[in-house]
Amino acid sequence: MKALLDLYVQQFKTTLAAMFQYRASLLIWMIGHVLEPLVYLVVWSVVSNSAGGSVGDYTTREFAAYFILLMLVSGVTYTWIMYEFEYRVRQGSLSFALLKPVHPIHSDIADNVSSKLITLPFLLLIAAVLALIFHPTLSLTPWAIAVFIPALLLAFAVRFLLEWTLALAAFWTTRVSAINQTYFVLMLFLSGQIAPLTLLPRPIQVVADIMPFRWMIGFPVELLLGRLTPTEALMGLGAQAAWLVVGLVLLRVVWRAGLRVYSAVGA
Amino acid sequence: MTSPAIHIQDLHKTYVVSEQEASATAALKGLVHRRKQEVRAVDGISFDLAPGEIVGFLGPNGAGKTTTLKMLSGLLHPTSGEVTVLGHIPWKREKSFLRQITLVMGQRNQLVWDIPALHSFELNRVIYRIPPEDYHRMLGELTELLELGPLLHKPVRNLSLGERMKCEIAAALLHRPSVVFLDEPTIGLDVTMQRRIRAFITEYNRRFGATVLLTSHYMADVEALCRRVVVIHHGRLLFDGDLSLLVQKFTAHKTIVVQLEECEADLHSYGEVISCADGHFTIRVPKAETAHVTERLLADLPVIDLLVEDPPIEEVIERVFAQENP
Numbered sequence: 001m002k003a004l005l006d007l008y009v010q011q012f013k014t015t016l017a018a019m020f021q022y023r024a025s026l027l028i029w030m031i032g033h034v035l036e037p038l039v040y041l042v043v044w045s046v047v048s049n050s051a052g053g054s055v056g057d058y059t060t061r062e063f064a065a066y067f068i069l070l071m072l073v074s075g076v077t078y079t080w081i082m083y084e085f086e087y088r089v090r091q092g093s094l095s096f097a098l099l100k101p102v103h104p105i106h107s108d109i110a111d112n113v114s115s116k117l118i119t120l121p122f123l124l125l126i127a128a129v130l131a132l133i134f135h136p137t138l139s140l141t142p143w144a145i146a147v148f149i150p151a152l153l154l155a156f157a158v159r160f161l162l163e164w165t166l167a168l169a170a171f172w173t174t175r176v177s178a179i180n181q182t183y184f185v186l187m188l189f190l191s192g193q194i195a196p197l198t199l200l201p202r203p204i205q206v207v208a209d210i211m212p213f214r215w216m217i218g219f220p221v222e223l224l225l226g227r228l229t230p231t232e233a234l235m236g237l238g239a240q241a242a243w244l245v246v247g248l249v250l251l252r253v254v255w256r257a258g259l260r261v262y263s264a265v266g267a
Numbered sequence: 268m269t270s271p272a273i274h275i276q277d278l279h280k281t282y283v284v285s286e287q288e289a290s291a292t293a294a295l296k297g298l299v300h301r302r303k304q305e306v307r308a309v310d311g312i313s314f315d316l317a318p319g320e321i322v323g324f325l326g327p328n329g330a331g332k333t334t335t336l337k338m339l340s341g342l343l344h345p346t347s348g349e350v351t352v353l354g355h356i357p358w359k360r361e362k363s364f365l366r367q368i369t370l371v372m373g374q375r376n377q378l379v380w381d382i383p384a385l386h387s388f389e390l391n392r393v394i395y396r397i398p399p400e401d402y403h404r405m406l407g408e409l410t411e412l413l414e415l416g417p418l419l420h421k422p423v424r425n426l427s428l429g430e431r432m433k434c435e436i437a438a439a440l441l442h443r444p445s446v447v448f449l450d451e452p453t454i455g456l457d458v459t460m461q462r463r464i465r466a467f468i469t470e471y472n473r474r475f476g477a478t479v480l481l482t483s484h485y486m487a488d489v490e491a492l493c494r495r496v497v498v499i500h501h502g503r504l505l506f507d508g509d510l511s512l513l514v515q516k517f518t519a520h521k522t523i524v525v526q527l528e529e530c531e532a533d534l535h536s537y538g539e540v541i542s543c544a545d546g547h548f549t550i551r552v553p554k555a556e557t558a559h560v561t562e563r564l565l566a567d568l569p570v571i572d573l574l575v576e577d578p579p580i581e582e583v584i585e586r587v588f589a590q591e592n593p
Contacts, residue, residue, distance in 0.1 A: 006393040014379060014386045021381045021422065095342050096377040099370055100394050101362040107390075263344040263358060265282060 004106060011110030012117070019118055030119065033075055034126050040194060041067035041134065056199045062225070065136030066196055068127050069221045074193070075123045076116055077156040077216055081108060082183070085167035086176045089262070098259075105164060105251075112160065144226050147233050151220040154240035159216035161247030171258035186211070192218025198227070212247075215240045270354070271315035272446055272478040273339065278348035280309040280334050280502075308334040310502035311348070318445075321472050321479040323493035323510070327588040331502040332482045333372075336448045339480070340370040352446055366395060369444040373451035376435055378423045384434040385419045388441060395442035402441065408474075409437040412467050429460035436464065440471065447471070449481040453488055465491045486580045498587060505587060514577050517587045521557045523550045525564055526572040537564060546571075551578075 019026055041064060048060040058066065088094040097104040166183060169176050188194050189204070191213035197205055208214045219236045222228050228236065283303050309331040316322055326332050337343040338350055341357035341364065350357055355364035378387045392402045410416055413433045418426060426434065436452065449468070453461040465488055472479055483489055489496060489510065496513055498506040506513050522541070525534070525548045534540050537560050538552035552560045557575060564570060577583075 003393065003396050006396075007390075010389050010393045014382065014390055017382045017386055018379065092372075092375050093377070095337075095370075095372075096375070098342060098360065099340060099365060099368075100391075101365040102394050260344070263342060 007102065007106055008110040008113070011107060012114040015111050015114035016118060019115060026119075030122055030126070033078075033123075034071060034130075037067045037071040037074070037193075038130070041130075044195070045134070056196075058196060058199065059137065061135055061137040063196075064130075064134035065138040065225060066221060068130050068134070068136055069138075069224055070193065070217065071130075072123055072127055073152065073155065073220050074217050075119065076152060077159045079112055079160050079163045081112075081160075081164050082167040082176065082180050086170040086174070089170045090174070094262070108164065109160065138224075139226060140224065141226055143230065144224055144228075144233075147237070148220055148224045151223050151233075151237060151240065154237065154244060155216050155220050158212060158240055158243045158247055161244065161251055162212055162216075165247065165251045165254050168254050168258045171261045187213045187217075190214060191216060192221065196222070209239070212243045215243055269318060272318040272320070272353060273316040273480065274349070274351045275315070275335075275339075276313050276349035278309055278312050278335070278338065278350060279307070279346045280331070280338060280343060281346045282306045282308055307502050309338070309345075309499075312499060312502070312504045314497050314504065314507050316478050316480060318478055319472070319476045320495065321468070321481065321493050323489040323496040324480055324482045324499070325489065325496055325584065326482075326499040326505075330499050332499065333450055334502075335499070336370065336450050336480070336482065340368060340448055341365070342370075366442060367444055368446045368448070369439040369442070370448040371436055371439045371450065371452050373432065373449075373454040376423075376431065378431070378434055378438055380422075380424050382422055383420045384415075384423055384426075384438065387423075387434075387438050388419075391438055391441050397442055401443075405441055405443055406437075409440060412470055413437055413463070429456045432456060432460070432464065436467070443475060445475070445477050447477050447479045449479065449483075451482055451484065453483060453485055461485060461488065462491075468492055486584060490580060498584075500588060510580070513587075514580065514583050517583050518578055519554055520551050520578065521554055522576045522578055523552060523557070523561060523564070524548070524572075524574040524576065525550070525568070525570055528569045528571060532568060534564075 044055065044058075044063040044067070045060050048055045048058065048063055053060055055063075085094075088097070094104070097107070166179065167176075169179050173179075189200075190197075190208045190211050192208075197208050197214060197218055200208070208218070215236065219240070223233055223236065283305055285303050312331075312335070324332055324335070334343060338345050339352055339357055341360045344358045353364065353367055355361055357364065378384050379390075388406065391397075392399075397405070410419070413436065415433060415437060418430050418434060423431060423434065432452065440447070452468070453464050456464065468479060468481070469492060471477060479492075481488070481492060494509060496506070496508070496510050497504065498513065506516065523538070527546050527548065529546070532548070534543075534548050534550055538550040538556075541549040541551055543549070550560075561573065561575065564573065
């Protein structure tokens with residue numbers, strides 16, 4: 001345990017050093033990360049204003065709150081492993097990772113958590129600026145805040161496990177970008193990224209409840225906005241926990257199968 | 268007798284690759300039914316390495332050297348046969364095994380590209396759980412032996428190829444592995460840097476008694492480091508033994524260098540004249556006839572000096588590799 005902690009601390013230093021090597025690209029990444037929710041926020045504000053100040057059960061200011069929080073939640077939960085893994089397999093850097101006496105996922109978790117810690121202050125700053133511009137309505141309740149924290153952490157854990165597992169597709173195919181594309185389109189609609197899920201048709205909401213995407217992004221946002229009853233919140237945590245277990249099992253199974261392929265066809 | 272550090276018995280590795288046709292119709296057919304072909308990268312090799320031995324592992328490109336090294340380091344699962352390294356079965360990738368070995372690939376790098384190598388070293392320190400005292404002592408020794416001092420704080424991408432290779436080697440040895448696999452560690456480096464890395468490998472082996480298996484295309488590496496060589500070709504073992512025996516076994520010729528008083532002599536009747544300059548003639552003769560030809564030369568001509576040599580090791584190796592099916 002102590003050894004793993006040392007690894008995480010050291011990885012934090014490394015990630016920090018690497019990020020500051022590329023301050024410009026960090027800035028570009030931040031802009032990109034803010035731009036997407038900002039676009040949806042502007043679109044929904046315009047739609048809402050022209051529809052008399054609200055769409056469904058969201059007022060213009062509630063849309064503002066929704067998308068600003070969404071930006072924060074997706075900023076905390078996102079991963080880039082799916083883009084990276086294929087490169088690792090092709091370049092052979094995965095071989096070096098496999099020669100180390102530690103599961104390679106630890107370096108990824110540590111790297112991911114580190115870069116989140118580094119970028120979070122900037123994201124909060126941007127959220128504050130956006131709040132000044134769009135005047136969101138947000139009434140926080142203590143219980144919602146209390147449940148939000150575990151919900152956010154679980155959202156991150158689920159998203160990380162599933163995307164790490166999906167990234168392992170690189171063991172079988174060199175065309176992972178098609179898989180990634182499909183994944184991101186599904187995520188866009190079913191996670192609540194493009195619109196709050198309650199505004200979507202009922203069948204899509206049902207699908208969203210079954211699929212993991214809502215539990216990786218939309219759920220913590222809805223929770224903090226105070227749109228869920230305590231029962232719904234608990235059921236949400238339950239869904240997250242279930243997906244966490246599914247993610248762990250999948251990861252284990254797929255990793256082993258992938259390693260078998262990798263060690264059969266060559267590194 | 269001590270048990271070997273590395274034991275390989277009848278090792279095989281067969282890859283299945285799907286073929287792709289160049290023509291469009293054939294490619295379409297390929298969508299439905301892939302033609303599979305088996306490639307025997309390693310085809311039944313056996314050899315052992317004693318603890319502390321440095322052995323040169325030779326063969327032309329595609330002979331199966333890297334495949335073998337990957338099976339030895341646990342990256343590849345053998346198709347059949349037996350491999351043990353320090354008593355472990357490599358592909359199980361047990362932590363206690365991984366902590367005792369290292370693999371350096373001259374054409375790949377493990378260092379984090381954008382930041383100084385020292386960061387990667389520190390990462391390896393925690394990954395291998397090297398106690399701080401050991402780490403600092405080892406880092407000191409490696410820094411001294413490889414002259415890393417000024418390099419450690421520069422971003423890896425700003426290092427020259429040779430400088431980067433030195434850092435790669437250091438990163439791979441911080442945990443003081445007792446078995447070291449080196450896959451072309453000097454590739455692309457200039458002669459001075461090659462020599463320095465060679466000297467370092469010798470010193471590492473001497474200091475820590477490590478077992479080293481090394482591939483290289485530079486015969487100077489092999490001559491300087493390895494008394495024993497293992498040669499493979501088309502996945503099969505061609506030779507295993509002393510480097511000097513390799514020369515004896517695979518050369519049917521010797522070269523005779525004769526210095527004459529006059530330059531105009533015609534020596535074609537003695538053997539194949541390879542070159543002549545300033546009265547120095549180099550003739551190649553079948554090994555069995557060496558004594559006889561030498562005798563004749565000395566009797567027939569006004570010889571100032573005469574030297575009988577084995578052909579250079581490069582030439583021997585070239586001849587070994589040129590044999591398609593030995």
